[in-house]
Amino acid sequence: xxxxxxxxxxxxxxxxxxxxxxxxxxxxxxxxxxxxxxxxxxxxxxxxxxxxxxxxxxxxxxxxxxxxxxxxxxxxxxxxxxxxxxxxxxxxxxxxxxxxxxxxxxxxxxxxxxxxxxxxxxxxxxxxxxxxxxxxxxxxxxxxxxxxxxxxxxxxxxxxxxxxxxxxxxxxxxxxxxxxxxxxxx
Amino acid sequence: xxxxxxxxxxxxxxxxxxxxxxxxxxxxxxxxxxxxxxxxxxxxxxxxxxxxxxxxxxxxxxxxxxxxxxxxxxxxxxxxxxxxxxxxxxxxxxxxxxxxxxxxxxxxxxxxxxxxxxxxxxxxxxxxxxxxxxxxxxxxxxxxxxxxxxxxxxxxxxxxxxxxxxxxxxxxxxxxxxxxxxxxxxxxxxxxxxxxxxxxxxxxxxxxxxxxxxxxxxxxxxxxxxxxxxxxxxxxxxxxxxxxxxxxxxxxxxxxxxxxxxxxxxxxxxxxxxxxxxxxxxxxxxxx
Numbered sequence: 209x210x211x212x213x214x215x216x217x218x219x220x221x222x223x224x225x226x227x228x229x230x231x232x233x234x235x236x237x238x239x240x241x242x243x244x245x246x247x248x249x250x251x252x253x254x255x256x257x258x259x260x261x262x263x264x265x266x267x268x269x270x271x272x273x274x275x276x277x278x279x280x281x282x283x284x285x286x287x288x289x290x291x292x293x294x295x296x297x298x299x300x301x302x303x304x305x306x307x308x309x310x311x312x313x314x315x316x317x318x319x320x321x322x323x324x325x326x327x328x329x330x331x332x333x334x335x336x337x338x339x340x341x342x343x344x345x346x347x348x349x350x351x352x353x354x355x356x357x358x359x360x361x362x363x364x365x366x367x368x369x370x371x372x373x374x375x376x377x378x379x380x381x382x383x384x385x386x387x388x389x390x391x392x393x394x
Numbered sequence: 395x396x397x398x399x400x401x402x403x404x405x406x407x408x409x410x411x412x413x414x415x416x417x418x419x420x421x422x423x424x425x426x427x428x429x430x431x432x433x434x435x436x437x438x439x440x441x442x443x444x445x446x447x448x449x450x451x452x453x454x455x456x457x458x459x460x461x462x463x464x465x466x467x468x469x470x471x472x473x474x475x476x477x478x479x480x481x482x483x484x485x486x487x488x489x490x491x492x493x494x495x496x497x498x499x500x501x502x503x504x505x506x507x508x509x510x511x512x513x514x515x516x517x518x519x520x521x522x523x524x525x526x527x528x529x530x531x532x533x534x535x536x537x538x539x540x541x542x543x544x545x546x547x548x549x550x551x552x553x554x555x556x557x558x559x560x561x562x563x564x565x566x567x568x569x570x571x572x573x574x575x576x577x578x579x580x581x582x583x584x585x586x587x588x589x590x591x592x593x594x595x596x597x598x599x600x601x602x603x604x605x606x607x608x609x610x611x612x613x614x615x616x617x618x619x620x621x622x623x624x625x626x627x628x629x630x631x632x633x634x635x636x637x638x639x640x641x642x643x644x645x646x647x648x649x650x651x652x653x654x655x656x657x658x659x660x661x662x663x664x665x666x667x668x669x670x671x672x673x674x675x676x677x678x679x680x681x682x
Contacts, residue, residue, distance in 0.1 A: 283506040
């Protein structure tokens with residue numbers, strides 16, 4: 209299969225994506241970040257929230273209202289999802305770059321790793337969950353994982369796992385990629 | 395049971411096809427050998443029609459059983475791709491992109507059907523839109539269209555590329571009587587070049603259009619033959635009277651004010667000539 213259909217589908221796919229969640233989340237997080245910075249409050253937590261919210265918006269962009277109509281198209285659902293992800297992940301990373309530069313936070317807090325880890329985990333769950341609620345379930349993964357990280361107390365495996373998206377984002381992305389490859393025929 | 399002879403060789407062959415959802419069997423042991431022409435799939439809600447059509451459209455993989463479409467095995471990715479290049483699929487109640495124009499929507503589907511020459515693609519999109527009677531509204535936004543018009547946009551998308559196998563899940567939904575007749579004309583023309591499999595609740599649609607009819611109930615095919623053959627399954631099981639008859643399995647008042655009864659007729663009554671709907675009632679409700 210050639211890449212020509214995907215290249216030609218890029219612009220209409222970009223038009224078909226619902227950008228409101230990503231734009232809304234970006235604007236809100238930027239506002240909160242600016243307020244936090246000017247009032248000299250810690251911005252690391254704001255950036256952590258931003259990574260979960262942006263990841264949620266990125267996974268949510270997989271939702272395709274015309275998925276049923278396109279279900280039997282030669283360009284498979286995985287390729288169409290890959291196109292959507294590419295189109296939405298690039299602006300999300302640009303937004304992240306803006307947030308990181310505005311925050312003046314420590315280099316550890318401004319790494320895009322946690323954003324990518326949460327997004328990858330969400331996409332993997334969306335791919336493995338049955339078609340109808342898949343994207344919804346996948347999009348909730350970043351938020352749920354972030355909430356667990358904030359609420360699970362003490363130490364231990366559960367507590368460690370709740371923080372893996374921050375502490376071991378490369379490993380999370382790698383596992384999610386393996387899950388994606390294994391589920392690509394679904 | 396009457397089987398219509400293949401006109402263009404076997405296009406769809408299934409053996410022991412099964413599909414379950416959370417333990418509920420949606421399709422059970424379906425055996426089909428379908429050739430060209432228009433094939434109607436009748437059955438009550440929940441009979442398994444949509445599940446079967448989704449499998450025939452390569453959208454859903456069967457749990458067990460053999461399925462061959464256009465001589466290929468859809469389980470193999472390379473062969474599935476070959477099938478999809480020759481297939482048109484209209485799902486039940488498809489959603490579209492409201493912000494696109496009609497032409498943009500169909501053009502987008504054409505791109506995903508690997509039509510990469512923009513000029514040829516635009517010509518094909520225009521052709522299918524004109525064939526479904528939407529040529530004049532091709533620059534209108536999809537969100538401004540009526541339900542019937544949206545259905546026709548989706549149908550146009552399924553017709554792109556002149557598919558050899560067209561799988562349509564309730565294509566007449568939302569269409570007015572005139573549009574239904576236009577649809578019949580369009581589908582019978584399409585069936586001259588290939589195979590059209592459509593599901594419907596409308597027996598008059600089947601009578602007017604289909605050379606072969608399948609009736610599904612509880613995930614199984616209970617009838618496979620001609621519409622004429624389906625009608626004759628109710629031969630001698632239909633009678634009319636001036637009063638309701640509690641012995642009938644089904645009764646309703648006709649436009650003439652008489653009661654039409656379906657079931658085992660009591661002694662001495664004169665059977666009425668059955669319609670396709672009577673035959674369908676017998677098979678789909680298990681009224682035999």
